[in-house]
Amino acid sequence: MRHILVFAKTPYAKTPYDQWLAGSGIVPVIVTAREYAQGYSHLPHVHAFDAYDTNQLVEKTALRLAREFAVEAVFARAEADVVRAAQLRALLGLPGQHTASALAFRDKVVMKDHLAGGPVDVPAYRRLDSAYTALDFVAEHGYPVVIKPVSESGSLGAAIIRDEAELDAYLASPWRGTSEIEVFVPGQMYHVDGLVAGGEVVFVHPFRYLNDCLSFRNNDWVANLPLTREDPLYDRLVKAARAVLAELPTPPQTAFHAEFWITPDDRLLFCEIASRTGGGMISAMVRHAFGIDLDKEWLYAECGLPSTLGTSEYRPAGALCIPPRNGVLEQLPTATAEQPGCVREVMLTGSVGQEFHGGVKSGLFLAGYVVDGDSEEDVAANLEHVAGWFSDNSRWRPAESCGGTA
Template sequence: MHVFMVECNPNGFVGVNDALELGHEVTLVSADPDFYLAVSPLAAGAFAHPRCEVIKSKVAFSIDALIGIAREVHARNPVHGVTTYSEYHTVHTAAVAEALGLPGMSVDGARNARHKHLTRLTLANGDVPQPRFAHATDPAGIAAAVAEVGFPCVVKPSDGTASLHVLHLKDTADLDAYLAELAGVADYGRGVVRVPEVVVEEFVPGELISVESCVLAGGEIVNLGLTDRPLSGFPHFIEMGATYFTGHPLQEELFALTKRALKGLGIDFGFIHTEFLLSPSGPVLCEVNGRLVGGFVPSLMRLASGVNAYLEVIRQALGERPNLPILNGRTAGGHWFGSPVAGVLRAVDFGDIDKRAGFVEALAYKKPDTAIGRLSKSNFDWLGHVIFTGEDREEVNKRCAAALDDVDLRVSVEVAR
């Protein structure tokens, strides 16, 4: 069968390669295919595969242009499924699937999840707790929205991802600096144009945790498990780890809230990643992502369940009932790391980390002699990760934290004179 993939993400080539090995064809449309070759060791093999076609298009972020490309591909080689692993392209994927009459999420549901202001507005009068918020339709309205919500608050682009340009503001000085920074951000790279809307929310203290779900054909929502997401300190919100687990004291409440949120937003198909803040008064919805959870979490799902979620995304797009990565008694987790300073990466040495109990993987994302930034603003500042398994969430997190002490990170720094 033939899969039309709208962009991808570096880890998603696990699914692409597995689909190719199963005999499927894959057409990948990307504004910048070379990006994947630079960041994913799996991309080169996929691109060289005889059943993989890569279409480079600078205009593919335009939904009308993308649908035109998809129709041309479909006319010469019928497409059987449309999908993506990319947060930036969930609405595009839904629109192409609809245009070709193939399985997919409703365009309205995808849009309600993709744009954070639509999530807030759509659920504003419902039974899913949300922070107080204000919606600015353009940069000129951000200051007024902050004044409405009050300090401290959190400001975020409506269409952002990976915690990019998400900031905790404590006063007007923080706001002024944020406005100056955002004024220079017209796009997110790879042809992804930023929309002007910004959401300002009251700051809600508490642990960040997500529910991983799958909405089956027909609208049945199956909650699979939970992912904890420890964060870095203020003012940014960088995710520093993840553990895929079950058994949280608030699990049933989180599962019920997720079902209400997805139904309220009109999300009717696919793997979904829903984040909550565990405030002192109970769970509060952070955001909903209309795609499979990112980072290395799908690998954790596979370790804990035996199911390859990347491949199941493709199988579902092809009209098959996916196997669901429900935990089978084992817990898996990982921690990311970065550099405390900007400079040039010289080496990442993991020492004897592979001899530790529960070890699965230790991976560096950058090659030696690469310029790197300080871990400071978003998930894009990560330099690598470690992954471990264990009996439960507590054991896994302890193993990951202890293993980071084995990482020898060497960076050259230019000293001002």
């Protein structure tokens, strides 16, 4: 029997590793967060942890299990696991992404150091290690600027600083550790998602955001919509993503999620890239639109299994993520209203009676939907319709009125 170690920071319904590996002779050894453990409980080797992202017993247990089962590969699809998985591979001499590559895809400053001066424009940036650096950068480049952690995902912790008063407020808040400061880039954000297998890009496609990555700050929805091949930005974005992958120490097998801006004066600028599948409902949308399960194909590539990539016909589809509001959720629309016919997949991450404190990051959501339509324009309209339907048929009450936390 062959084994692989899987850092599984996802619900089982999203990543049924045993089903994907059925018939391959490979058994997954699961290391997961406590909240996902129940879903994997039918598997023979499952180890769950509280405070998963920062609990270093995760690393200790993973090393012990990797040695005990003589694992052939290590698989990790969550941002929090990229570096810990790479370090484990390096320690055990296993194939796949090692630490220098993981850091280049995880640390935004290391990433841009690789890309600066290359074929894709990068906004002015600097590692922010003290208030003096922020002051010096603003003196050189002016406002507005963006300050964000070097290694978070989903726009978590990002702050747009528009003037000195906002900078003062930022500097007066508790120190967040090493961050990055960069010039603010106006414009529309796009993302390019794909898969590298055997050192070759075997799937790549660009998408645009409806609303934007910071919509969760206002407890507003964000959606993703594929570009058509006829879109004038299609080739530019694909070429930019390929160029970025060529400049970085890209591992031979990886999914990727890259983000770019197109400015009002039609410049293309790099934002960031991750060596993983996109968050939210992006993987589910790709599966419906292209017939490709990026997570499963990536796993197969890591395990040396034959690809099941086909040439299925493209069907227009989009992804919608709706963050929670502030308060206690009293009613979900599933119990009160008929679901719009354009919905193809639903993922709910909360339940009635639960207290929420608004949006946390762009990839986390209360309700996720995959929506289809006859064309991209039709899908865009349907995404707006489903977002409105959800809002009209869900109900909230202030947390203070409930007498406690659900």
